Amino acid sequence: xxxxxxxxxxxxxxxxxxxxxxxxxxxxxxxxxxxxxxxxxxxxxxxxxxxxxxxxxxxxxxxxxxxxxxxxxxxxxxxxxxxxxxxxxxxxxxxxxxxxxxxxxxxxxxxxxxxxxxxxxxxxxxxxxxxxxxx
Numbered sequence: 001x002x003x004x005x006x007x008x009x010x011x012x013x014x015x016x017x018x019x020x021x022x023x024x025x026x027x028x029x030x031x032x033x034x035x036x037x038x039x040x041x042x043x044x045x046x047x048x049x050x051x052x053x054x055x056x057x058x059x060x061x062x063x064x065x066x067x068x069x070x071x072x073x074x075x076x077x078x079x080x081x082x083x084x085x086x087x088x089x090x091x092x093x094x095x096x097x098x099x100x101x102x103x104x105x106x107x108x109x110x111x112x113x114x115x116x117x118x119x120x121x122x123x124x125x126x127x128x129x130x131x132x133x134x135x
């Protein structure tokens with residue numbers, strides 16, 4: 001997919017202290033997850049490579065939380081507590097952006113699938129392709 005097929009979209013945390021942009025195509029693969037973290041926060045994953053994500057404000061406000069294998073870097077605003085994005089275990093060189101933290105989903109068709117995060121190891125391969133750069 002050419003770079004022209006992507007549109008930079010802005011988002012952020014609740015208080016506005018942390019802001020980001022992510023380049024998305026018109027149809028976006030996104031996942032809901034039933035793991036202990038996502039079930040409690042309602043995170044809707046849009047996984048992107050490093051080149052399609054940038055923090056535009058508030059990097060210094062980010063706090064980090066890790067658990068279990070300590071590979072995923074859960075980042076949240078230290079002021080309001082919202083996790084707008086993080087470094088996922090499945091793609092530690094990319095980002096997972098919470099679709100619910102985008103300013104607008106107008107013009108974006110979310111193709112939602114359920115991911116069984118309660119059985120992460122058995123299902124992780126289905127996520128691996130999502131953050132790879134397009135051919």
